[in-house]
Amino acid sequence: METAIKRLLLLPSPKTREIIVDIVAYLFVILFMYTAANKLLTIKSFSSTIAKMSFIGQYDLILAWGIPILEIVISIILIIPSLRKLGLRAALILMVIFTVYLVYMVLSGSKLPCNCGGVISSLSWQQHIWFNVGFIILAVLGIIFNNNNKNNLQ
Amino acid sequence: MNTLKKVTFGVLVAGIAFGVSAFTTLKPKSNIFNYYKTNLNYPDPKDPRGYFYYSSDRCEAGGKICCAHWDIGLNIAPTYDGQALAPTGVTYQLGSNVVGHFE
Numbered sequence: 619m620e621t622a623i624k625r626l627l628l629l630p631s632p633k634t635r636e637i638i639v640d641i642v643a644y645l646f647v648i649l650f651m652y653t654a655a656n657k658l659l660t661i662k663s664f665s666s667t668i669a670k671m672s673f674i675g676q677y678d679l680i681l682a683w684g685i686p687i688l689e690i691v692i693s694i695i696l697i698i699p700s701l702r703k704l705g706l707r708a709a710l711i712l713m714v715i716f717t718v719y720l721v722y723m724v725l726s727g728s729k730l731p732c733n734c735g736g737v738i739s740s741l742s743w744q745q746h747i748w749f750n751v752g753f754i755i756l757a758v759l760g761i762i763f764n765n766n767n768k769n770n771l772q
Numbered sequence: 773m774n775t776l777k778k779v780t781f782g783v784l785v786a787g788i789a790f791g792v793s794a795f796t797t798l799k800p801k802s803n804i805f806n807y808y809k810t811n812l813n814y815p816d817p818k819d820p821r822g823y824f825y826y827s828s829d830r831c832e833a834g835g836k837i838c839c840a841h842w843d844i845g846l847n848i849a850p851t852y853d854g855q856a857l858a859p860t861g862v863t864y865q866l867g868s869n870v871v872g873h874f875e
Contacts, residue, residue, distance in 0.1 A: 640778065643782070644781075644782065644785050647782060647785050647786050647789065648785060648786075648789040649789075651785075651786045651787075651789035651790045651793070652789045652790070652792065652793040653793070654790070654793075655789070655790045655791075655793035655794045655797065656793045656797050659793075659794055659797045659798060660797060662827065662828060663827075663828055663829045664829075666828035666829045666830075667829045670829075670832075670875075693786050694786075696782070697778075697779055697782030697783060697786060698779060698782075699775050699778050699779070700775070743833075
């Protein structure tokens with residue numbers, strides 16, 4: 619089974635895999651830079667949204683500044699090809715953290731602030747989770763193809 | 773693509789994404805403001821009655837209308853929380869209403 623998956627993932631040529639990794643990295647750059655700008659430019663509103671969330675509400679100011687700054691740092695890492703592996707892993711971890719928190723909030727029946735801001739402000743929390751899952755899958759694919767290419771080169 | 777081209781393209785993509793976001797976020801500052809429907813005796817999102825200005829996010833899940841963007845035209849921009857939306861000379865921004873309810 620594992621071999622079959624590996625074969626399937628090795629199916630595209632090294633050049634195609636490289637292009638896929640590039641596209642995944644640029645998609646993350648677009649997502650993170652777009653949402654970071656939105657959060658930074660509406661920092662007051664973003665902070666008040668976080669303040670209403672359970673567990674993290676007390677750290678609203680730190681998170682309101684920290685999350686967009688982290689997104690920008692990850693974007694910069696993703697832009698640099700030699701650091702792309704690190705960037706993809708950081709992006710994956712960040713998306714997993716966001717998604718786990720979203721799933722917890724939805725399943726726990728906590729009060730859900732409805733204004734998330736940014737490109738996904740019009741999505742419901744459930745749609746937001748699926749959106750994140752899509753990006754998690756992209757990050758995993760990017761990491762696998764990036765590793766495959768490096769292994770092939772060695 | 774060589775490394776330099778990739779970095780250049782990445783910077784370009786990042787700049788465009790940041791710029792587009794900044795443009796769309798800051799654009800409403802001209803004369804479009806977010807008003808909250810706090811008086812549900814007027815449940816129609818397009819009805820200017822029942823809308824009040826709050827600078828921070830005051831929405832919670834559950835409910836049909838929490839807030840919407842309004843172009844206030846020549847009316848004076850809101851300066852403090854709790855200020856009512858002017859009944860005339862204002863234009864509802866289609867599709868801008870956020871579901872939920874005022875906290």
